[in-house]
Amino acid sequence: xxxxxxxxxxxxxxxxxxxxxxxxxxxxxxxxxxxxxxxxxxxxxxxxxxxxxxxxxxxxxxxxxxxxxxxxxxxxxxxxxxxxxxxxxxxxxxxxxxxxxxxxxxxxxxxxxxxxxxxxxxxxxxxxxxxxxxxxxxxxxxxxxxxxxxxxxxxxxxxxxxxxxxxxxxxxxxxxxxxxxxxxxxxxxxxxxxxxxxxxxxxxxxxxxxxxxxxxxxxxxxxxxxxxxxxxxxxxxxxxxxxx
Amino acid sequence: xxxxxxxxxxxxxxxxxxxxxxxxxxxxxxxxxxxxxxxxxxxxxxxxxxxxxxxxxxxxxxxxxxxxxxxxxxxxxxxxxxxxxxxxxxxxxxxxxxxxxxxxxxxxxxxxxxxxxxxxxxxxxxxxxxxxxxxxxxxxxxxxxxxxxxxxxxxxxxxxxxxxxxxxxxxxxxxxxxxxxxxxxxxxxxxxxxxxxxxxxxxxxxxxxxxxxxxxxxxxxxxxxxxxxxxxxxxxxxxxxxxxxxxxxxxxxxxxxxxxxxxxxxxxxxxxxxxxxxxxxxxxxxxxxxxxxxxxxxxxxxxxxxx
Ligand SMILES: Nc1ncnc2c1ncn2[C@@H]1O[C@H](COP(=O)(O)OP(=O)(O)OP(=O)(O)O)[C@@H](O)[C@H]1O
Ligand SMILES: [Mg+2]
Numbered sequence: 001x002x003x004x005x006x007x008x009x010x011x012x013x014x015x016x017x018x019x020x021x022x023x024x025x026x027x028x029x030x031x032x033x034x035x036x037x038x039x040x041x042x043x044x045x046x047x048x049x050x051x052x053x054x055x056x057x058x059x060x061x062x063x064x065x066x067x068x069x070x071x072x073x074x075x076x077x078x079x080x081x082x083x084x085x086x087x088x089x090x091x092x093x094x095x096x097x098x099x100x101x102x103x104x105x106x107x108x109x110x111x112x113x114x115x116x117x118x119x120x121x122x123x124x125x126x127x128x129x130x131x132x133x134x135x136x137x138x139x140x141x142x143x144x145x146x147x148x149x150x151x152x153x154x155x156x157x158x159x160x161x162x163x164x165x166x167x168x169x170x171x172x173x174x175x176x177x178x179x180x181x182x183x184x185x186x187x188x189x190x191x192x193x194x195x196x197x198x199x200x201x202x203x204x205x206x207x208x209x210x211x212x213x214x215x216x217x218x219x220x221x222x223x224x225x226x227x228x229x230x231x232x233x234x235x236x237x238x239x240x241x242x243x244x
Numbered sequence: 245x246x247x248x249x250x251x252x253x254x255x256x257x258x259x260x261x262x263x264x265x266x267x268x269x270x271x272x273x274x275x276x277x278x279x280x281x282x283x284x285x286x287x288x289x290x291x292x293x294x295x296x297x298x299x300x301x302x303x304x305x306x307x308x309x310x311x312x313x314x315x316x317x318x319x320x321x322x323x324x325x326x327x328x329x330x331x332x333x334x335x336x337x338x339x340x341x342x343x344x345x346x347x348x349x350x351x352x353x354x355x356x357x358x359x360x361x362x363x364x365x366x367x368x369x370x371x372x373x374x375x376x377x378x379x380x381x382x383x384x385x386x387x388x389x390x391x392x393x394x395x396x397x398x399x400x401x402x403x404x405x406x407x408x409x410x411x412x413x414x415x416x417x418x419x420x421x422x423x424x425x426x427x428x429x430x431x432x433x434x435x436x437x438x439x440x441x442x443x444x445x446x447x448x449x450x451x452x453x454x455x456x457x458x459x460x461x462x463x464x465x466x467x468x469x470x471x472x473x474x475x476x477x478x479x480x481x482x483x484x485x486x487x488x489x490x491x492x493x494x495x496x497x498x499x500x501x502x503x504x505x506x507x508x509x510x511x512x513x514x515x516x517x518x519x520x521x522x523x524x525x526x527x528x529x530x531x532x533x534x535x536x537x538x539x540x541x542x543x544x545x546x547x548x549x550x551x
Contacts (some may be wrong), residue, residue, distance in 0.1 A: 052533055054529055054533070072531060073532070074532040074533055075532045075535060075536065075537050075538070078532065078533050078535040079535050083533060083534075084533050086526070086530060088526075089530065090524055090526040090527045090529075090530050092527060092545060092549075093462075093490065094462070094546055094547075094548035094549045094550070094551045095544070095545070095548035096548075099544075099548065103531060103534050103536065103544065104533065104534045106535055110421060132548075149534065153534060154534075195423050202443075237317070
């Protein structure tokens with residue numbers, strides 16, 4: 001189980017300190033499918049990065065299976081079964097897709113295994129396995145390879161940061177199948193940051209993060225209607241403001 | 245014939261275990277240590293100066309030539325001239341390399357001048373590896389010069405690799421694509437560390453109609469080392485040239501890249517790109533999220549970059 005207790009993250013901005021996360025508390029039970037959503041800049045990525053250890057929180061605690069991991073390194077957390085698919089994955093000159101998947105798996109993997117991870121994200125394995133993960137790949141391709149690394153890693157907790165971003169309709173359909181499959185087979189706990197209704201509808205629980213705080217949480221049935229109502233009213237507000 | 249140190253160095257620079265197959269000439273501490281010719285490839289010692297002539301018959305099909313040089317004597321200063329005459333339509337792989345093992349406190353130096361006359365429609369892959377080791381305080385210095393003349397339709401891939409161990413290197417490469425449709429690809433991989441210095445200068449002349457040049461230089465500078473690159477390409481007719489210099493800078497090293505492209509013809513199309521930067525933090529972090537330590541991540545990134 002992942003336990004987040006009063007998590008805060010403050011950075012020094014140009015005009016003084018900025019609170020990016022404010023006292024966020026959240027428990028995620030094993031094998032659950034949780035979606036975090038909310039407005040741009042709300043703090044979703046910051047929270048995921050804090051869970052992975054990329055950002056060091058300025059307050060609060062993170063517990064993983066009962067162990068306090070707040071001060072552990074990214075490497076340690078990765079080895080304890082947490083993985084994170086970047087919102088904007090980096091590229092590596094000279095590193096082959098196959099190499100990256102091998103690093104992710106943490107052991108030698110067969111050609112067929114490597115290809116199966118690519119197929120699960122809608123990539124034709126034969127065309128990509130020996131390509132470099134560099135700027136010759138399109139945004140959507142890099143993003144899907146990033147997701148494949150998380151599948152290859154087979155962690156207990158898989159965090160995906162906007163896996164839908166830049167991905168075509170066909171691959172997106174394949175991807176949602178993959179998430180559903182992992183969940184149905186209880187292979188991992190899934191935490192997905194997403195703005196996509198199709199992904200949100202798969203979740204056991206939805207967590208809304210806005211302005212650095214956890215503003216709401218509940219099932220799809222409870223939360224989704226509120227989100228829709230909220231977005232409609234803010235559209236109206238925008239129109240009113242623009243008229244001014 | 246060869247002692248263990250010499251054998252180890254041979255393995256490092258020439259991928260040679262024993263004497264393998266194909267034509268071969270091993271030079272060790274200024275002496276001819278071993279030579280073998282084949283039906284199509286004849287190696288002869290020069291009579292007027294130090295070095296060899298390598299003659300490859302026209303239409304030679306997929307043969308190998310190995311010409312490694314080993315320097316193990318501290319204080320030795322070597323200067324050799326190797327001339328290659330590659331017949332029309334020949335298809336060959338040439339592996340040259342120089343390894344210096346310096347246990348003493350005098351500088352050891354090897355200066356190799358390689359000249360290639362590449363015949364019509366010949367295809368050559370030329371690989372050159374540099375390697376240095378030994379605990380002595382004497383410097384390991386390597387100064388290779390490579391000059392190539394390409395006839396019509398000739399195609400040459402030149403790969404040079406110098407990973408660690410060489411204290412000082414001044415490399416000069418000159419390529420003249422004189423025949424139409426001739427093509428040169430240069431791949432340069434370099435890693436320097438400690439107080440090492442590497443200078444690489446290159447002149448490529450595209451004189452033949454529709455000739456092509458591609459230069460891909462990848463380098464890593466660590467510690468206090470210094471690297472300077474001067475790739476220059478001149479287009480004198482309808483031609484295409486692309487120079488790409490990519491460097492990773494670490495520690496307190498310094499890298500300068502000064503690419504120069506000159507078009508002397510309206511249909512010459514030349515491009516250069518140069519980028520120098522540190523390893524991106526996100527790259528290290530990504531590999532850490534896959535369970536690597538920061539040190540393992542860095543090594544993995546460099547390994548790919550220099551491949
Ligand atoms: N180092 C930093 N300095 C200042 N502000 C920062 C820093 N890092 C993040 N922020 C700010 O923190 C806020 C939250 O960023 P975060 O990336 O977590 O948002 P997000 O919810 O993932 O947004 P999106 O939906 O656009 O991906 C943003 O306003 C961002 O500009
Ligand atoms: Mg984000």
